Amino acid sequence: xxxxxxxxxxxxxxxxxxxxxxxxxxxxxxxxxxxxxxxxxxxxxxxxxxxxxxxxxxxxxxxxxxxxxxxxxxxxxxxxxxxxxxxxxxxxxxxxxxxxxxxxxxxxxxxxxxxx
Amino acid sequence: xxxxxxxxxxxxxxxxxxxxxxxxxxxxxxxxxxxxxxxxxxxxxxxxxxxxxxxxxxxxxxxxxxxxxxxxxxxxxxxxxxxxxxxxxxxxxxxxxxxxxxxxxxxxxxxxxxxxxxxxxxxxxxxxxxxxxxxxxxxxxxxxxxxxxxxxxxxxxxxxxxxxxxxxxxxxxxxxxxxxxxxxxxxxxxxxxxxxxxxxxxxxxxxxxxxxxxxxxxxxxxxxxxxxxxxxxxxxxxxxxxxxxxxxxxxxxxxxxxxxxxxxxxxxxxxxxxxxxxxxxxxxxxxxxxxxxxxxxxxxxxxxxxxxxxxxxxxxxxxxxxxxxxxxxxxxxxxxxxxxxxxxxxxxxxxxxxxxxxxxxxxxxxxxxxxxxxxxxxxxxxxxxxxxxxxxxxxxxxxxxxxxxxxxxxxxxxxxxxxxxxxxxxxxxxxxxxxxxxxxxxxxxxxxxxxxxxxxxxxxxxxxxxxxxxxxxxxxxxxxxxxxxxxxxxxxxxxxxxxxxxxxxxxxxxxxxxxxxxxxxxxxxxxxxxxxxxxxxxxxxxxxxxxxxxxxxxxxxxxxxxxxxxxxxxxxxxxxxxxxxxxx
Numbered sequence: 001x002x003x004x005x006x007x008x009x010x011x012x013x014x015x016x017x018x019x020x021x022x023x024x025x026x027x028x029x030x031x032x033x034x035x036x037x038x039x040x041x042x043x044x045x046x047x048x049x050x051x052x053x054x055x056x057x058x059x060x061x062x063x064x065x066x067x068x069x070x071x072x073x074x075x076x077x078x079x080x081x082x083x084x085x086x087x088x089x090x091x092x093x094x095x096x097x098x099x100x101x102x103x104x105x106x107x108x109x110x111x112x113x114x115x116x
Numbered sequence: 117x118x119x120x121x122x123x124x125x126x127x128x129x130x131x132x133x134x135x136x137x138x139x140x141x142x143x144x145x146x147x148x149x150x151x152x153x154x155x156x157x158x159x160x161x162x163x164x165x166x167x168x169x170x171x172x173x174x175x176x177x178x179x180x181x182x183x184x185x186x187x188x189x190x191x192x193x194x195x196x197x198x199x200x201x202x203x204x205x206x207x208x209x210x211x212x213x214x215x216x217x218x219x220x221x222x223x224x225x226x227x228x229x230x231x232x233x234x235x236x237x238x239x240x241x242x243x244x245x246x247x248x249x250x251x252x253x254x255x256x257x258x259x260x261x262x263x264x265x266x267x268x269x270x271x272x273x274x275x276x277x278x279x280x281x282x283x284x285x286x287x288x289x290x291x292x293x294x295x296x297x298x299x300x301x302x303x304x305x306x307x308x309x310x311x312x313x314x315x316x317x318x319x320x321x322x323x324x325x326x327x328x329x330x331x332x333x334x335x336x337x338x339x340x341x342x343x344x345x346x347x348x349x350x351x352x353x354x355x356x357x358x359x360x361x362x363x364x365x366x367x368x369x370x371x372x373x374x375x376x377x378x379x380x381x382x383x384x385x386x387x388x389x390x391x392x393x394x395x396x397x398x399x400x401x402x403x404x405x406x407x408x409x410x411x412x413x414x415x416x417x418x419x420x421x422x423x424x425x426x427x428x429x430x431x432x433x434x435x436x437x438x439x440x441x442x443x444x445x446x447x448x449x450x451x452x453x454x455x456x457x458x459x460x461x462x463x464x465x466x467x468x469x470x471x472x473x474x475x476x477x478x479x480x481x482x483x484x485x486x487x488x489x490x491x492x493x494x495x496x497x498x499x500x501x502x503x504x505x506x507x508x509x510x511x512x513x514x515x516x517x518x519x520x521x522x523x524x525x526x527x528x529x530x531x532x533x534x535x536x537x538x539x540x541x542x543x544x545x546x547x548x549x550x551x552x553x554x555x556x557x558x559x560x561x562x563x564x565x566x567x568x569x570x571x572x573x574x575x576x577x578x579x580x581x582x583x584x585x586x587x588x589x590x591x592x593x594x595x596x597x598x599x600x601x602x603x604x605x606x607x608x609x610x611x612x613x614x615x616x617x618x619x620x621x622x623x624x625x626x627x628x629x630x631x632x633x634x635x636x637x638x639x640x641x642x643x644x645x646x647x648x649x650x651x652x653x654x655x656x657x658x659x660x661x662x663x664x665x666x667x668x669x670x671x672x673x674x675x676x677x678x679x680x681x682x683x684x685x686x687x688x689x690x691x692x693x694x695x696x697x698x699x700x
Contacts, residue, residue, distance in 0.1 A: 011237060018240065019151050026151075030144040055186055062184075062215045063142045065236045 004070035006101070007108050011068030016112075027112045030067045034060070038102055041079065045091050053091070054083025072101045134251060135159045137178035139169035139195065140213055141187045145236070149182065149213070152240045156247070166190025170198045178208075180250055182234065185214045185225055193228035200229035207257035209250035278336075285339050289346035292317045293324060296516050298387075300483045301506040304452075311338035312450050312504040313380075315346055317353040320554060320571035322513050323389045325353045325362065328506050329382035329423070330401065330450040341380060341424075344369050356551045356571045359386040359395055360433035363423070367431045370424030379424035383416070383448045386435065389513040390667070394446060395435035399423055402466065404448035406438055407479045414438065416446070439600060445479050445509040447486075452502035456494050464493050483507045531560050531627040538620040544582065545611040550574055553621060560625045560632060566690045569671050570634065573686060574621075576664045577638035581619045583607060585642035585682055591664075617641040631691030637683060644680030 016023045037060040044053035061076035075098045082091055136158050140146045150160045161176045163169040165187045173181065181199055183192040196210050212225045215236045222233060232246060294301055294316045303314050311331035318324045327349050331338035345366055352362045363384055370380055381400030388394065398404060400422035406414040420432060440446070449469075456464040472489045476482050483505070490503065535556065539549055553574050558564045583589045587610040593599040622637040668675045672686040 014240075015148065018148065018155060022147065022151060026144055026147050029147055033143050058186060058215070059142060062213075062236045063144050065215060066142075066145050066148055066238060068237070 004074055006069065006071050006104050008068035008070055012112065015068065024113050026067075027109050030063060031106055031109065031113075033063060034072075034102055034105075037063070038099055041098065042095060044083075045088060045095060048088060050083045050086045050088055052083075053088060054080050057083055069105045072098070072105055075101055133157055133159060134180055134247070135161060135176060135178040136247070137161045137163060137169060137172055137176065137181045138213075139163040139166065139172075139182070139187065139192070140184040141165050142184070145184070145213070145238075148238055149243075152238060152243055153247070155240070156244050158247070166192060166195035169195045170202070173199045173202060173208075179254060180247060181208060181210045182213055183210055183230070185212050185221070193225055193230075196225070196229040205261060207254050209254060211246060211250070281336065281339065285343060288343045289313060289315065290350075291315070292350060296324065298509040298511045298516060299326070299506065300509075301504075302487055303504050304502060310502055311342075312452070312502070313342045313345065314504060314506055315349050317350050319353055319386075320356045320567040321575050322568060322572065323387045324508075325349065325359060326385040326387065326506065326508055327382060328401065328448045328450065328504060329380045330452075330504070331380045332378050337378065341370060341374050341378065344373060345380065345423075352551075356554045356567075356575075358548060358550075359384055359397065359435055361548065361551075363397055363433035364428070364431060367423045367426065367433075368428045371427060374424045379422040381418075381422040381450075383418075384435075385446055385448070385508055387440075387508055387510070389510065389516075392440055392442070392510055393437060394440040394508075394510070395437045396446065397433065397435045398448075401448060402451055402454055404446060405473060406440065406444070406446050407473065407482055408444050409441060409479060413473060416448070437601075437604065439597065440510040442510050442512070443479060445482070445507050447482060447505075447507045449506070450502075450504040452504055453486075453490055456490055456503060458493050459495055464490055468493065480509070530625075531632060532625065533560075534622070534624040536620060536622045538618050540618045541615055544586070544614050544617060544619060549619075549621070550578060553623065556623060557625070557634060560627075560634075563625070563632065563634065563690065566688070570688065573636060573668060573671055573688060576668050577621075577636065577684060577686070578619065580664050580684070581638050581640035581642070581682075585640035585644070586614060586617045586619070587611065588642070628689070628691075631689065634688045634690070635685065636688065637685045639679070639683040642682050644682035647677035647681040 015026065019026050037056060040056045041053065041060070044056050057076045057079035061073050061080060064070070064073035064076055075094065079091065079094055079098065082088060082094065136153055138146055138149050138153070138160060139162070140149065141164055146162055146164075150162060153160050161172050161178055163172045166183075167190045169181070169183060169187075170190070172178075181196075183195055185192040187195070192212055196212075199208065199210060209231045210229055211232045211234050212222075212230045213234050213236070214222070214225070225233070231250065234243060234246060292315050293299070294314065296316065296318075299316055301314055303312065304310065311333060313327070313329040313331070315327045316324055327345075329342070329345065331341050348366050348369060349362060352365060357365075366380075366382075374380075379400075383396065383398040383401045383404055386395040394406070396404070396406075396416050397420065398416055398418040399420035400418050403418065404416035406416060408414075416436070419436075420434075454463065454465055454469065458464075468489065469486065472486050473482060476485050487505065537549065537553065537556075539547065550571065554567065554571050557570050557574075558567060563570070584591070587607060589603060589607055589610070591603075593603040593606070618641045620637075620639045622635075622639075624635040626633045626635075665675070668684075668686060671688065673689045674685075674687045676685050677683065678685060
């Protein structure tokens with residue numbers, strides 16, 4: 001159901017070039033940020049605030065695209081669209097997918113963290 | 117002086133290093149963008165939300181702003197609005213960082229003052245291209261604004277200078293005695309800068325000089341040329357220089373200072389109210405008219421080139437002299453009247469002017485009827501801006517309330533002195549000593565109050581000594597119109613042959629309580645005449661003009677002939693209270 005890979009190696013290679021020594025800081029920042037964004041999404045879902053849910057997903061999506069985590073980005077887009085539709089039915093499953101994908105990405109990013 | 121756009125203005129900050137503000141609540145996104153921009157050599161300021169962005173902008177004044185559209189506390193759109201307001205006239209490009217895909221939301225960002233978008237994921241090549249493009253736009257905007265400010269500043273300065281120039285011009289090229297009762301004129305309010313000038317100045321001998329001129333060109337160059345003209349006209353006329361000398365000096369000055377192709381068409385009128393004569397010089401103005409009470413008129417055509425064209429040695433200040441009886445008048449206009457157009461692009465022209473003159477039954481109505489005719493002709497067409505018209509009527513001197521402006525220098529001059537001044541041979545025919553003699557007398561403190569009387573005394577003595585004493589002309593000739601011109605022809609002829617003659621002036625001034633006493637003696641090398649006879653009968657014709665000697669007697673406290681009648685001595689007493697023309 002999702003054609004995108006977990007990580008975009010090309011994008012990450014480019015980022016490494018741009019960031020130089022700060023690359024590992026960027027990766028850890030992304031991981032910390034994303035953990036917070038996942039918990040924010042959950043809170044918005046619990047509050048049944050569809051609009052806030054959509055916005056949080058939108059921001060998360062941007063970060064994912066930038067860092068080169070396209071599959072996580074796609075899931076965020078789904079969440080954003082769901083929030084915008086105002087109907088959060090089924091969002092629970094989506095949240096679970098997001099959490100799971102984030103764990104995968106995090107694991108896959110470990111080597112980049114160490115590379116610094 | 118016109119300088120280039122000053123360095124150090126906004127333009128100069130267009131170096132390749134820019135200060136760029138990034139506002140994004142996503143730490144990782146901010147890190148990426150910051151790294152990319154730094155790599156490209158820019159200085160980066162960061163903000164974590166919209167509110168922070170506005171604060172950072174206020175404090176850091178970055179040149180380009182990158183704003184995330186969705187941020188907590190204050191979203192990108194509101195921040196953009198505030199930043200644009202803070203930027204004022206400067207162009208601060210705002211680029212929205214977005215992964216927004218909804219067209220309406222994107223349009224919203226632009227409406228809030230955004231200039232472009234940058235979508236995620238960030239591509240450094242596109243970022244660099246956009247930053248460069250907006251920097252060029254920013255610099256162009258800054259250049260245009262610096263130029264605009266510069267132009268505005270120059271324009272303000274120019275207006276101020278023009279105002280000052282106008283004030284100076286009005287001081288130098290004032291209207292003189294144009295308000296005298298015998299002068300009527302029409303000058304457009306723009307006349308100072310349309311190149312038309314009109315001056316009138318009383319002569320120390322009584323009467324006045326009037327000058328109507330039309331400079332080629334408009335604006336400041338014309339006004340600049342008009343200033344020395346005015347200076348010469350007023351300066352020389354009030355010092356007693358005759359019309360020919362004034363014209364010669366004006367021509368020479370304009371020839372020297374004006375660029376080729378620029379000159380002044382002008383007419384000058386010398387009104388001699390005592391003798392009821394008028395001398396006219398016309399160089400390049402449309403024909404003026406001498407309008408007589410008997411309904412006849414004389415066309416005063418231009419028979420000279422304009423002033424400032426010919427070199428001094430080829431310039432002729434020769435005037436045409438006419439008798440002008442009371443209420444008769446001289447009328448001159450610049451080409452503005454003849455070229456005044458109506459709604460059909462027709463010009464007023466000389467034919468219409470002549471029609472007005474033909475249909476006018478009295479000289480004193482000519483001015484009103486002519487201005488009315490022109491106004492009717494042009495209707496609502498605003499060509500009246502260029503109309504300059506002057507009319508001078510012959511009236512008795514005493515009817516005029518014309519004051520010589522006495523410019524006090526605050527200096528004390530010599531009050532007790534004596535001098536002799538002798539003119540010999542050819543100088544008699546080429547040099548007019550009156551301004552110099554008047555100038556010597558005027559140095560005595562307070563005597564300037566009587567400059568008119570003294571000039572008249574000196575002028576009478578000099579012309580009597582020259583024309584009757586030496587040239588042996590008979591003033592009876594002047595009784596008729598034909599004799600009048602014959603008299604001056606004969607004068608010219610005899611002057612050319614004058615030799616071995618002299619005229620000697622002796623001047624002495626003694627100060628007295630509240631004034632002084634000026635003694636003037638004039639002696640010539642002529643054979644003299646039997647004055648014992650004339651003492652009894654002042655109306656007797658030869659050799660002294662009856663009018664002349666009567667005038668001297670009127671002005672002086674004593675007038676006596678000496679020797680063989682070739683010497684005349686006059687005493688003129690004056691006091692500080694005496695101001696009016698003539699003795700009580």
